[in-house]
Amino acid sequence: MTGFEVLQVRYGERVTQKSVVLHDYASYGQPDGDLQMDYNFWVLRDASTTILLDTGYDISERDWLGEQPVISTPDALRLLDIDPAAVSMVVTSHFHYDHIGHLGLFPNAQVVAGAAEYEYWHGKWRDGKLAGEFATAEHLDAVWKAEERGRLRLVERATEVHPGVTVHPVGGHCPGELVAVVQGRSGPLILASDAAHFYEQIEHEWPFFAFTDLDEMRRALSFLNRLAAETGGTIVPGHDGRTRERFPALDGPASQVTTVLG
Ligand SMILES: [Zn+2]
Structure with a gap:
């Protein structure tokens, strides 16, 4: 089977607790416990193409929630020869x-985003209402620049943005949250x-504490499970340290920070 080599790059980390990051956790009657929270971006590559899902940010400049840097995005890309x-x-x-946070590093990339994500954050930026939000004018500027240069592609519905890469707008955590289904070398990966930070959220469809629409977040979690059933794909949550126990490390200089998902 041909398909993308799919890599997860861990650029930062912190330890948190279930009761802190899972919405209304006390209502489940489960014991509390630590969660290893990894901060990742993803690389999809084949002989001719390199695509990134997300970019990381510069933790050394500002840690928002006590994140610890593991490697900077530019250094990780160098190790991966990208x-x-x-x-x-x-x-x-x-x-x-x-x-x-590092979207500005990629001068030639087409930037794919949810149309609802663009509308939401453009409105907050225009109205000067970014204080207290998990987004900054500086980071958003890279989105506006991509738009000015004709490099922004907004999606409103499930869209194959490149052969073997389909994005699904789901909302919930953010209005235009996207999930990507990628054809990896050994099958589909979701x-x-x-849309799901941790494995518990997938298994029990438990929402995360941060959302713009709680019902939409619940629908997004059940959508992920439906998508897995329909495609036979493996769901990879965005921030769960245990992903590194389920998949092998990459051989070579980037082994400490890179997990091979497919
Ligand atoms: Zn995140």
Whole structure:
């Protein structure tokens, strides 16, 4: 089977607790416990194309929630022998700081985003209402620049944005949250990004604490499970440290920070 090599790159990490990040966790009557929260972006590549899902951000400049840096995005790309100028597409799962902070690194990439994500954040930016949000004017500027240069592609419905890469707008965590289904070398992968941060959320369809629409987030979690049943794909949550126990590390210089998903 041909398909993309799909890599997960861990650029940061922190430890949190179930009761902190899972919405209304006390109501489940389950014991609390630590969760290893990884901060990731994803690389899809084959002989001719390199696509990124999300970009990470510069933790050394500002840690928002006590994130610890593991590697900077530029250093990780160097270890993986990826020239940012040769990245042809960056899919943004949503516009939070930890997902689009390095969007400006990729001068030639088409930027894919949910139309609802663009509308939501453009409105907040225009009205000067970004204070207290998980997004900054500086990060969003890279989206506006991509638009000015004709490199922004907004999607309103399930769309195959490149052969073997389909994005599904789901909302919930953010209004235009996207999930990506990627044809990997050993079968389909469902890259949930922040539609599901942790495995518990997939297994029990438990919402995350941060959402713009709780009902939509619940629908997004059941959609992920439906998608897995329909496609036979494996769901990969966006921030779960245990993904590194389920998949092997990449051989070579980037082994410490890169997990091979497919
Ligand atoms: Zn995130």
